[in-house]
Structures are given as structure tokens and as C-alpha cells.
Amino acid sequence: MFWSAEADTSAVLLTQSPIMLPTAGNLSSGLRDPAARADDQGEHSVLAIGGQNARLVRLAGVPPGTPLAALVPLDADGHDRIEAIDRLLRALQGRAVPNDRRLTPQQKRRHRHMLQATDGRMNGASYREIAGVMFGADRVASEPWKTSSLRASVIGLVNGGRAMIAGGYRQLLRHRRKE
Structure with missing residues (x-):
């Protein structure tokens, strides 16, 4: 089951990387999911990281194979999204991933x-x-x-x-x- 990105603040929102940023070293190639599902928000996928699942949403209109950037809206949930992005980056770089702290x-x-x-x-x-x-x-x-x-x-x-x-x-x- 997928939740809307609005409800699940741990969903990482992915968009096309700005052209001014270098594309070399972009880790988005590690985010391919053959089981991804698309809807009007974009393409939803799940990536197993640190024994848990990370939910990714590649926003609608972002072409496949494009270098990606994570989007952090400037709102009350920004810190939650930053934490989710940090966990994702750590997993993609092979570093230790801290536990999700949503529930004790x-x-x-x-x-x-x-x-x-x-x-x-x-x-x-x-x-x-x-x-x-x-x-x-x-x-x-x-x-x-x-x-x-x-x-x-x-x-x-x-x-x-x-x-x-x-x-x-x-x-x-x-x-x-x-x-």
C-alpha cells in the first residue's frame, strides 16, 4: 500500500536535478525499481534500507534515467523529509543507516x-x-x-x-x- 506524499512525511520526493549541478556522481541510478507504480503524483517505489523500507516518489513529468534531486518543501514537515533524505543517501553510499524514529x-x-x-x-x-x-x-x-x-x-x-x-x-x- 502506498500513502500520499502529503500524509507520509518520510516519503522522499524526487525531481529532475537542476542543469547547473554536475551529473557525475549522481546516485539516482541505484533507485531503479521494476515494481514501481505510477499515479497522478508520479512514480512510487520502495527501497529496502537498513532493514526498513524507504518510500520514494519520482514526481510526475520527470523522465526516467534523468539525474535526480530530492525536494524539500519549506514547511513544518521539512525536517522529517530531510531526515528521510539523509537515511536514503546513507544507504546509497553504503554507510550505516540510523533507525527510523517515528515510533518507540x-x-x-x-x-x-x-x-x-x-x-x-x-x-x-x-x-x-x-x-x-x-x-x-x-x-x-x-x-x-x-x-x-x-x-x-x-x-x-x-x-x-x-x-x-x-x-x-x-x-x-x-x-x-x-x-
């Missing part, structure tokens, strides 16, 4: 729990039943349910999962901001 392992675990809890709720399970599966029946039974912190946790997980299903999952495609 704790965030990944929480998102998985949100979807599991929401799935249970949508299939008729009570909050208490969901808590029993997620935290263990003994732990749920050890305190009064109405005032239990586990109850509040499960309700929060279900609400978060519903928000993700309603479109909040798109935020997973954006990088965390360093404030």
Missing part, C-alpha cells in the same frame, strides 16, 4: 493494545473481559472493578483504537517532533 517500542506496543482492545469491544466483549485477556484475570479480580485503574486503562485503549480507526492512524506516518 513502547508506542508500538500501545498501538497494538489499542487495536486489540477495540477489536474485542467491537466483537461484543465487555471492558472487564478485555482487561482479563490483556492484564490477566487474577489481576482484574484483585481490586474493585468500578474504581480499578485497569478499567480506566482499557477504556482509554478502546477510545484510542476507535480514534485510530477513524483516521488517526495517519499520524503514525508522521515523525515525532523534537520540541
Whole structure:
């Protein structure tokens, strides 16, 4: 599945290199993907780098075989795109590629729990039943349910999962901001 370049700030936007720049040493020849798909935005492809996938979009109108340059719009997502370009350049040059920092392992675990809890709720399970599966029946039974912190946790997980299903999952495609 491909996401729009607007939603996925880690997508590297590729355009024709300006004629004033030298073409010798341009690394774009390493970006060929026979499985690339085209749409009105351009040609979408995926390149495996550092054990992860980098999404590339060669913008519409850029002829194949042309030396390429990466495009960084001057907007709030510019730093995200620069980081994606840095990862791509490191991979093309055979250097160590840092991990993508969009989600920490704790965030990944929480998102998985949100979807599991929401799935249970949508299939008729009570909050208490969901808590029993997620935290263990003994732990749920050890305190009064109405005032239990586990109850509040499960309700929060279900609400978060519903928000993700309603479109909040798109935020997973954006990088965390360093404030």
C-alpha cells in the first residue's frame, strides 16, 4: 500500500536535478525499481534500507534515467523529509543507516493494545473481559472493578483504537517532533 506524499512525511520526493549541478556522481541510478507504480503524483517505489523500507516518489513529468534531486518543501514537515533524505543517501553510499524514529517500542506496543482492545469491544466483549485477556484475570479480580485503574486503562485503549480507526492512524506516518 502506498500513502500520499502529503500524509507520509518520510516519503522522499524526487525531481529532475537542476542543469547547473554536475551529473557525475549522481546516485539516482541505484533507485531503479521494476515494481514501481505510477499515479497522478508520479512514480512510487520502495527501497529496502537498513532493514526498513524507504518510500520514494519520482514526481510526475520527470523522465526516467534523468539525474535526480530530492525536494524539500519549506514547511513544518521539512525536517522529517530531510531526515528521510539523509537515511536514503546513507544507504546509497553504503554507510550505516540510523533507525527510523517515528515510533518507540513502547508506542508500538500501545498501538497494538489499542487495536486489540477495540477489536474485542467491537466483537461484543465487555471492558472487564478485555482487561482479563490483556492484564490477566487474577489481576482484574484483585481490586474493585468500578474504581480499578485497569478499567480506566482499557477504556482509554478502546477510545484510542476507535480514534485510530477513524483516521488517526495517519499520524503514525508522521515523525515525532523534537520540541
